[in-house]
Amino acid sequence: MDNGSGSSSLKTDPKRDDSSVVGAYHTPVMLEESLECLALCEDGIYVDATLGGGGYAEAIIERAKSARVFGFDTDPAAQRYASNRLARFGERFVLVPENFASIADALRARGITAVDGIVFDLGVSSHQLDTDSIGLSYRIEAPLDMRLDPRLKKSAAEVIANSDESQLAQIFRAYGEERFAGQIARKIVQARTEARIETTTQLASVITNGLREDKRNETLSRIFQALRIEVNDELGNLRQALEQAPELLRDGGRIVVVSYHSLEDRIAKEFFRKESAPRFEPGSLGGLKEAIDLARARLRLLTRKPVAPSREEVERNPRARSARLRAAERIARSIARIDEQ
Ligand SMILES: C[S@@+](CC[C@H](N)C(=O)[O-])C[C@H]1O[C@@H](n2cnc3c(N)ncnc32)[C@H](O)[C@@H]1O
Numbered sequence: 001m002d003n004g005s006g007s008s009s010l011k012t013d014p015k016r017d018d019s020s021v022v023g024a025y026h027t028p029v030m031l032e033e034s035l036e037c038l039a040l041c042e043d044g045i046y047v048d049a050t051l052g053g054g055g056y057a058e059a060i061i062e063r064a065k066s067a068r069v070f071g072f073d074t075d076p077a078a079q080r081y082a083s084n085r086l087a088r089f090g091e092r093f094v095l096v097p098e099n100f101a102s103i104a105d106a107l108r109a110r111g112i113t114a115v116d117g118i119v120f121d122l123g124v125s126s127h128q129l130d131t132d133s134i135g136l137s138y139r140i141e142a143p144l145d146m147r148l149d150p151r152l153k154k155s156a157a158e159v160i161a162n163s164d165e166s167q168l169a170q171i172f173r174a175y176g177e178e179r180f181a182g183q184i185a186r187k188i189v190q191a192r193t194e195a196r197i198e199t200t201t202q203l204a205s206v207i208t209n210g211l212r213e214d215k216r217n218e219t220l221s222r223i224f225q226a227l228r229i230e231v232n233d234e235l236g237n238l239r240q241a242l243e244q245a246p247e248l249l250r251d252g253g254r255i256v257v258v259s260y261h262s263l264e265d266r267i268a269k270e271f272f273r274k275e276s277a278p279r280f281e282p283g284s285l286g287g288l289k290e291a292i293d294l295a296r297a298r299l300r301l302l303t304r305k306p307v308a309p310s311r312e313e314v315e316r317n318p319r320a321r322s323a324r325l326r327a328a329e330r331i332a333r334s335i336a337r338i339d340e341q
Helices: 031-038 055-063 076-092 100-108 126-130 156-162 165-176 181-191 200-208 213-232 234-248 262-275 288-296 311-316 333-340
Strands: 045-048 068-072 093-096 115-121 249-259 299-301 324-330
Touching: 031 055, 031 115, 031 249, 031 324, 045 055, 055 068, 055 076, 055 115, 068 076, 068 100, 076 093, 076 126, 100 115, 100 234, 115 234, 156 165, 156 213, 165 181, 165 213, 181 200, 200 213, 213 234, 234 249, 234 262, 249 262, 262 299, 262 324
Parallel strands: 045 068, 045 115, 068 093, 115 249
Antiparallel strands: 249 324, 299 324
């Protein structure tokens, strides 16, 4: 998978060209809260697992005077934009044009086996939504592609064309939490017998056909979200990356996850719960299970409940509305490994 790092290896795909971008590429969400949870060390090594426009990476490099940041992104437009933005920091920024699912291997290939912090700011950037040439938004006419990584094999149009009715219904139910998943899948299977569904607007008109006006946007949002998650295996990637994180973190290192829908947040929540020490009732020592869980714990939770953006941030940037932040700290290995002695 590793095809080299550094902006010199990047080719421009005219369909994904970002050279016309002026103004904001993406406004970072919950940046201050994330930095606070990372508790930056001056000379730390950090991973920005979702580089996007490079807002987080830039803030880390600026605030921790000799820190280095390894920035992952699979989208060539994000790679180019962030590389340009961060070029002034020289070797303190390293682009990793890889899926974060291969976080440990990609870092090892660059000589890194331990880091001080990892931050995930999941989902898609404003740039990806607003200059949408790959069909992420039902509001913009575009080919039904949805691949955030152009190396992926299967587009959204292929998922729509080649999945059977029950597979489509399952995708809409599992990844869009859509109540009428079965009915929508049936409409799609019916429509595709007449013409192949190739564009966002074609798909949107099939889905909204016969649907009440006031239900249309929320239904379209759920179905488009579900397809994007399926095409990019977003939940699988997150699970894989999280599993690798505790071993990558140095003792006291921090992990921060900012998610934008309940499916991602649930994965982060369950992972943190599995990896963290149990909580004892005041005055209780717990039982054998709690003792084993305590010995096995690799993380200490920094957030018992998910942190939401401030009202001011949501007013300034409505796209921050659904963000939820969870964070944890790597427990020192000498404590975590008592069960292995
Ligand atoms: C919300 S944006 C990040 C914005 C960034 N924090 C900033 O301040 O500009 C999410 C980015 O993660 C990237 N991304 C999503 N899934 C990824 C994955 N599995 N591996 C690498 N990058 C991914 C997307 O392409 C997108 O550019």
